[in-house]
Amino acid sequence: MRDFATSDHPGVQTQLNRLAALSLPQGRYGLETIEAICARLGHPERRLPPVFHVAGTNGKGSTCAFLRAMLEAQGYTVHSATKPHLVRYNERIRVAGRLIDDAALAAVLAEVLDAAEDLGPSFFEVTTAALFLAFSRTAADACVIEVGLGGRLDATNVIPAPLVCAVASLGLDHEAFLLRPEEGTPAEPIARIAFEKASIAKPGVPLVTQTYAAGAVTAVLETAARHGAPVHLRGRDWWCETAADHFILRDDQGEVALPLPTLPGSHQIDNAALAVTMLRRQSAVPVTPAAMAAGIRAARWPARLQRLGAGPLTALAPGRAVWLDGGHNPDAGLAIARHFAGRQVHLIIGMLANKDPAALVVPLEPMLASIAVVPAPGHDAHRPEDFAAHSALPVLPCRDVASALAALPDDGREVLIAGSLYLAGEVLRLNREIPD
Structure with a gap:
């Protein structure tokens, strides 16, 4: 399957072949395996630069692209992890602003696969552990990490204390996994999706959201409350208005006017606004409005219009x-x-x-x-x-x-x-x- 890709680099191809041989045992859900892998590797997920963690059905990848571009426009060095790859597996792991090189990728995949061989890991668990290792070993000012599937049980959810979390737009997708029957979860489909995505929330860590249908909003707020995460809900805590050639974002810090994204599609304004609000909800990695504007213009995200x-x-x-x-x-x-x-x-x-x-x-x-x-x-x-x-x-x-x-x-x-x-x-x- 093309999930695993191919590589011209023999060392990478050897590890991709090992990845392709993995399978997720039916009925295995939970974070226990990724937690065990991380423990064997010395817990690289605990040694990351400040993390911006983004979930959602649609828009999370574009939100990550805006975040990275704005942070880099400010002059920061940024690690980023997005998914899936389109052509080369390397696209999943960007170290200090550049796609991981083949030699480093082969080495980090081999290290994870060797450490986890008897645990029966999945493709996604190995990939996540590999990016944690790569990011923990190279200095950077921030990490931008996209959730793969859902949130609650996604391998990236072992990150203990992100700087800011966010949930982009919500919709029905991957129903076989995200809507499988489970006691104690919301019955309404969109509320269940919201529960899964919002479960990346962490105690005391801001959770920034878009606006959703009533059932989804309730699920997000209840989930965040259980985790002790303050919610910044669009339409309640922050607002975005679009003009002819710019958009205005307003929150408790005041207003900021920013250019319309270069990325095509009116929905990219929503994604850019979500990324800006994430940056405004933290002070550890400050970004000026000028850098936000430059990043919004510079952001690129392949295969999205x-x-x-x-x-x-x-x-x-x-x-x-x-x-x-x-x-x-x-x-x-x-x-x-x-x-x-x-x-x-x-x-x-x-x-x-x-x-x-x-x-x-x-x-x-x-x-x-x-x-x-x-x-x-x-x-x-x-x-x-x-x-x-x-x-x-x-x-x-x-x-x-x-x-x-x-x-x-x-x-x-x-x-x-x-x-x-x-x-x-x-x-x-x-x-x-x-x-x-």
Whole structure:
């Protein structure tokens, strides 16, 4: 599976092969294994620079990108951990501002895998322990760490005392894991999701949130209270208003006016505002409004409404704007639809079979000029008829993205390639836009 990637570096590939052989035993939930691994490694999670910890369904990766860019604009050295990788596993671990190099990656993965061999660790537990080791051994001013799945039982949740925690937007995704029956958890699905995400809260550590549906807000507040975390809820404790060329953030510290993000999509204003509010809720790593503005302009986040540059794939669609987005759930579909509102776009979609085929097609339907369906590399994917059930348009099956681009009518309309981060990674690789 492409989760584990491949590498041109023999040492890295050896460790990636070991990672690929791991499996998570069915029914094993909890933090006991990652805690045991960290103990064997001397508890690197306790020796990290100040941590900004971000959970959420959508937007957490972009929030992390804004955080890193603003901190770096202030002149700080920043470690960051985001997921998943798109092309190279190295993308998951950025040490002091740069992707971890192959030699260091091979060494740290080998160290963790050797230490944890008899514990039956998962891919994610090994990855998390590896980034803890890498971050604990190199000096930096701050760490920006994205939660992988959920929050309560995510391996990153062994970080004992982050500087600030946050929960980005909430929606239904990964239901088999996050909504599995468990006594003492909320019954309403969105409230259960909120409970899982907000459970990264720590005693005395600010928890910054967006605004949510009533049941989710209640779950966030109750969860934070159980953990002893002060909550900073959008719409109650902080506010964000958008103008023509800037947005204004207001909280108990006053107002600050900041530029609109360079990242496309109105939802990126929400993510930038969440990141700014996180910075304003702490004083250990101060960031000026000027650095916040510079970081908001500089932030980049691949495969999220990314306009592709010149390359072998886009050469097949000359004169068109070709967009790439890895979003695959209903909230992502709504965000993408807002971006293309009032325009016509050709959709090339490849989506994992365990995702909802209506998630993107339904909100985009009024803007769609055509639909072409391609495989999701290395995974079981939805068939053309799965999408046809949710659209009045004919659905064209194509063997790959290149074929779908070549089959487009000569109308100059924009193109959106979407539906899976696995597909997005393949597109970036083929267009020679490798994330760095």
